[in-house]
Amino acid sequence: MTAAASSLSDTLYKKLEAQILAGKLAPGARLPSQKDVAETENVSRTVVREAVARLAAQGLVVSRQGSGVYVAETAQYKPFQVTRDELAELADVIKLLEMRLALETEMAGLAAARRTTADIGAIREALFAMESAFDDPMVAARADSDFHLAIARATQNHYYERLIEFLGVRLVPPRNMYLRDESEDAHRAYAAKVRAEHEDLVDAIIRMDVPRARDAARHHMQESLSRHSQLSAIALLRPGAQSGD
Incomplete structure (x- = not known):
């Protein structure tokens, strides 16, 4: 054609x-x-x-x-989708993070209230895999998505699990998206900060502290949103940004 x-x-x-x-x-x-x-x-x-x-x-x-x-009889039902192409632009990543802010806050609260011993094991395993994959941002991002999926499963609500499973690695933009020009020290400092945020969230879930789990999840997502928003602002200030280069 x-x-x-x-x-x-x-x-x-x-x-x-x-x-x-x-x-x-x-x-x-x-x-x-x-x-x-x-x-x-x-x-x-x-x-x-x-x-x-x-x-x-x-x-x-x-x-x-x-x-x-x-x-089709079901034609007016249009399923929710987030395609990989839609997340090629930083602005769209930020929109997804805004959605996650509300989603993951409540998800963490439910996980803290309902988690089992097996759930804690799965969450810790994913966290360990994330820390072990530092040298490969894409592998680390997949481990990060597994971490959030383990928390979704801990809610005992299969709709959370299905949604997080569907979003997959779209949930976690790899750090080389916003640290591509930074030193290894900058990557390590970022990884350490994210690890501390995750560990605080895990500790709250283990202790079944619902308010603290919500606060930890919200803080983690707000930090991620802030990092990406700052990157977006910097990108707009670069020469040629207004012309689309």
Whole structure:
């Protein structure tokens, strides 16, 4: 498909998606034929096929052999997603951290109230793995996400577990994102600070101190948010930042 056709297909996809989500094309309704859509929108059938294929991939429409294409019964339910591409920009990382601030504060409180001995073992194991992976920021980030997943499991609420498992490493931007130009001493100082924040949180959960666990989680997330916000401010001051370079 040419670039022009791809652009037309994207426009048509967004138009049909908006009509479906707004209920103008109701669940169970049959879409007009590809021929009719092509004529109405003044595009080729190839453009229509591509747009419909994207709708099907998103679960918004279903094809019925010999009958046509229909709006899916669950079409107006749009699942929550955070894609890797969405977190390529620092501003989007900051938005995710803002969401985590509330999420992890309450999650820590529930973990402190409900944790088991096995949960404590899993949390400590993840914390040890994080400290052992200092030399590899990406491995450390995965261990960090495992740490938060272990806390989610300690809530005994599988919805927390599923959400944290879904977010995975998106939860923890690797430190080389914001320390890429810094010395090894700066990396070690950062790792030590984060370790102290984590250890305070773990201690509160072990002691089943709900208010302190909430405070420790909130402090940890606020510190992370502050670090990324400062980096964002510095980036805007760099030459060429206003032009998008």
